Amino acid sequence: QKEVEQNSGPLSVPEGAIASLNCTYSDRGSQSFFWYRQYSGKSPELIMSIYSNGDKEDGRFTAQLNKASQYVSLLIRDSQPSDSATYLCAVNRRGGANNLFFGTGTRLTVIP
Amino acid sequence: DVKVTQSSRYLVKRTGEKVFLECVQDMDHENMFWYRQDPGLGLRLIYFSYDVKMKEKGDIPEGYSVSREKKERFSLILESASTNQTSMYLCASSSDRGRHGWTEAFFGQGTRLTVV
Numbered sequence: 001q002k003e004v005e006q007n008s009g010p011l012s013v014p015e016g017a018i019a020s021l022n023c024t025y026s027d028r029g030s031q032s033f034f035w036y037r038q039y040s041g042k043s044p045e046l047i048m049s050i051y052s053n054g055d056k057e058d059g060r061f062t063a064q065l066n067k068a069s070q071y072v073s074l075l076i077r078d079s080q081p082s083d084s085a086t087y088l089c090a091v092n093r094r095g096g097a098n099n100l101f102f103g104t105g106t107r108l109t110v111i112p
Numbered sequence: 113d114v115k116v117t118q119s120s121r122y123l124v125k126r127t128g129e130k131v132f133l134e135c136v137q138d139m140d141h142e143n144m145f146w147y148r149q150d151p152g153l154g155l156r157l158i159y160f161s162y163d164v165k166m167k168e169k170g171d172i173p174e175g176y177s178v179s180r181e182k183k184e185r186f187s188l189i190l191e192s193a194s195t196n197q198t199s200m201y202l203c204a205s206s207s208d209r210g211r212h213g214w215t216e217a218f219f220g221q222g223t224r225l226t227v228v
Binding site: 032034041090100 | 152153154155202206216217218219220221222224
């Protein structure tokens with residue numbers, strides 16, 4: 001079983017719609033959860049971090065964490081063509097930098 | 113802002129060459145990483161360093177070595193480059209002093225290495 005699993009997509013949504021990206025993780029002891037955005041040919045950039053159960057909102061982005069279900073998601077409201085990228089979920093298992101695991105990413109395309 | 117800088121954006125090397133990839137961070141971070149990223153395989157950790165002169169193997173260390181002589185600099189060395197090491201190489205850094213302990217990883221711009 002992989003540490004972090006994501007649907008590779010591609011996920012296509014029309015401009016203005018809500019994009020929903022999902023991620024599951026295997027270790028119940030995981031403590032920190034991150035979403036990175038990666039444009040083609042570029043390096044990942046952090047867009048959200050979440051540490052507690054519930055929702056965390058930042059502009060058009062909402063991260064949701066459910067530790068009981070070992071599930072973390074990212075919602076993008078009012079999707080824009082500029083949101084087209086690969087989104088990487090990352091999970092830190094028990095603190096300590098060498099316990100950071102990445103999913104393989106979900107490719108999102110926002111159709112104008 | 114955190115800045116992680118990799119020495120080259122693109123590199124082309126010949127099979128058998130010794131290759132050095134350099135990474136510098138300016139935020140006094142304790143931890144530095146080298147990943148490679150290949151289509152369909154995601155990010156794979158090659159090596160990790162949590163302090164000067166300290167290193168740990170990641171998931172795919174074979175064919176690579178690293179050096180961390182100064183806190184801000186972490187070098188990846190391909191001892192004898194092979195075509196299967198053609199990839200995107202990403203350096204990252206993080207701190208142990210975040211509000212929740214360990215902080216998120218910040219990435220350099222990446223080095224696309226082609227071995228011919």
